[in-house]
Every structure is written in C-alpha cells, then in structure tokens.
Amino acid sequence: MTAVADEADLQLAFDSTIAHNDRIEPRDWMPEDYRKTLVRQIAQHAHSEIIGMQPEGNWIGRAPSLRRKAILLAKVQDEAGHGLYLYSACETLGVSREELTLKLMSGAQKYSSIFNYPTLSYADVGTIGWLVDGAAICNQVPLCRTSYGPYGRAMIRVCKEESFHQRQGYELLMTMMRGTDAQREMVQESVDRFWWPALMMFGPPDGDSPNTERSMAWGIKRHTNDELRQRMVDMTVPQAEKLGVTLPDPDIRWNEERQSYDFGEVDWDEFWAVVKGNGPCNEQRLAHRRKAYDDGAWVREAAMAYAAREETAR
Numbered sequence: 001m002t003a004v005a006d007e008a009d010l011q012l013a014f015d016s017t018i019a020h021n022d023r024i025e026p027r028d029w030m031p032e033d034y035r036k037t038l039v040r041q042i043a044q045h046a047h048s049e050i051i052g053m054q055p056e057g058n059w060i061g062r063a064p065s066l067r068r069k070a071i072l073l074a075k076v077q078d079e080a081g082h083g084l085y086l087y088s089a090c091e092t093l094g095v096s097r098e099e100l101t102l103k104l105m106s107g108a109q110k111y112s113s114i115f116n117y118p119t120l121s122y123a124d125v126g127t128i129g130w131l132v133d134g135a136a137i138c139n140q141v142p143l144c145r146t147s148y149g150p151y152g153r154a155m156i157r158v159c160k161e162e163s164f165h166q167r168q169g170y171e172l173l174m175t176m177m178r179g180t181d182a183q184r185e186m187v188q189e190s191v192d193r194f195w196w197p198a199l200m201m202f203g204p205p206d207g208d209s210p211n212t213e214r215s216m217a218w219g220i221k222r223h224t225n226d227e228l229r230q231r232m233v234d235m236t237v238p239q240a241e242k243l244g245v246t247l248p249d250p251d252i253r254w255n256e257e258r259q260s261y262d263f264g265e266v267d268w269d270e271f272w273a274v275v276k277g278n279g280p281c282n283e284q285r286l287a288h289r290r291k292a293y294d295d296g297a298w299v300r301e302a303a304m305a306y307a308a309r310e311e312t313a314r
C-alpha cells in the first residue's frame, strides 16, 4: 500500500518536473520506459558518432593538402569525443559502455542510416560537413533543451563543434566551386548522392514514427521528425543557391502561404532497407568496428591491469 503510494508520489514529482521544463537528473526517480527510451536514443546517437568516423576517416590519408588533412583529422577526432560524451551520458542511466558497444556490434542497437553510404570523392568530405552535420545541427540544437540533464549538457558542447564541422564542409565546397569544371562536377555529383540520405537522418515521417509522441510528451524530443526535416530544407535551399549547386529534387519550391519550401517525397523503402541492414555499407561498417574492437583488446586489458595494480598499491 505504502509502496504504491510512494510510487504515485514519485510519478507526480517526475510529471511536475517535466511539466515545468526542469531537468531530470541521474539520481531522480524516473519511469522505466523513460529510462529505456533515453538509453535507446543516446546509445544510437553515440554509435552514430563512432561509426560516423569511418566514411570521413577513409579520406584522411588522401587529403589534398596538409591544411585539409589537419582540418579533417580534427573533425574525426571531435566525433570520437562526441561518442565518448554520449556513452558517458548513457552510463548515468545504469548501462556500461562495454554493454552498449557489444549491442552495436551484434546489431541489437542501431546507428544513423547516413553512415551506410560510401564516400567516393574528396567532395564528399565537404558534403558530409555541409549536409550531414547541417542535419545534425537541426536535430541536436533542440536536444540541448532535452529533459534529461546529462544528455542536454553533452549536446551543448557537441553542437558547438558541429557548427565548426558544418562550416568547414561549406568552405571546402565553396573552394571547389571556385575551382575547375571538374571540381564543380565533383561537388554536384556528391550533393546528388547525399541530399536524400541526409533528409532520411531525421527518421520516418511523423505518421510512421512510433516513438515521437511519447518522447515529446517526456520532453526528450522537442520537435517531430517532419518539423526538423522541414527546418533543414528551409535552411539549406538558400545555401545551395549561394554555392551554385542544384539540389536533386525538382519539387523544391517556395510556398508563400507556408513561408517554407515544399519538397518531394523521400524514398522510404530505401530508408527502411538501410535501417534494416541492407544499405551499401552496413556490413563493411560493422566489420570495421568489430576489427577495431578486437585490435584494441590489449589496450583494455593493460588499462584494467594498471587500474587493479593502482588499487592494490593504495
């Protein structure tokens, strides 16, 4: 009887915190489904950052100049850092990084669909910065106000770094657009490949998004998938015009009434195929991650042995 009453009080306190837009902190009581939803989303986000190092990492050894190489190295290292902040935020919910890593490698947890596409030219480094980090910013700036404290605080730093990533991508593409015809063609070809997958990053349309309603009621998500996708289109169309590239969608046009751009239909069959593991690079990405994990076993063993020795020396 008392336990039930206590639980009801705790639920009321939780609901009140959410209603006041205050933060839930790790030691606060929270409904089990809230905790599970956060673990799912934050883990998927962390895995995306770690797997997201691969497509760009592919070009570090072939960067066209020392300056471009230094920028790309810094960006890929930032992504490792984002993964670590996010795994740490997830650990405050009672799961270990090891557990999450094993779930990524077994396919039990997802990572963003976008990283299952290949990077075929150096222009892709610019396009990923412009469109993929651009989409990440649209999605993640509102997450700075998410209801779970450690996630929101991690997002503040991540977003600052994502802004730099987006600008370096845009600047790289702008430089190529001022170059030769061949360079301009490389940029256009790259944008043609990445535009639609970048729009898929926001997730399925609201009507097919089983998690949005509850995640919004809990203040985990602040906007729906379609709202953020629209924001991305509205932000990007003028940038594409300045850059001089054509977005591969004949249906893009300004809608005076909505004060927004209309755009065409995403190929949702392709999205679900990629999410289910059948994208062009799914197998390659996971195989690479598993190999890195195995190759790093000695580092983990040495760190554990060192920690144990320090403990006994105390």
Ligand code: BYC
Binding pocket: 040, 041, 044, 045, 046, 048, 049, 052, 053, 079, 110, 111, 112, 113, 114, 132, 133, 135, 136, 139, 200, 201, 202, 203, 204, 208, 209, 210, 211, 212, 215, 221, 225, 275
């Ligand atoms: N890819 O009910 P929904 C980065 C899944 S990192 C794969 O709408 P939710 C960057 C979804 O998980 C980018 N799966 O879900 C890094 C769910 O399946 P489960 C990562 C997707 O969670 C390096 C099902 O579809 N950003 O930017 O309410 C270099 C139904 O979806 C995807 C984040 O993770 C997808 N695109 O909304 C450069 C941001 N979309 O889990 C850049 C944080 C959906 O029920 N995450 N699914 O089996 C979010 O904001 C939300 O989780 C999402 C999805 C908007 C992605």
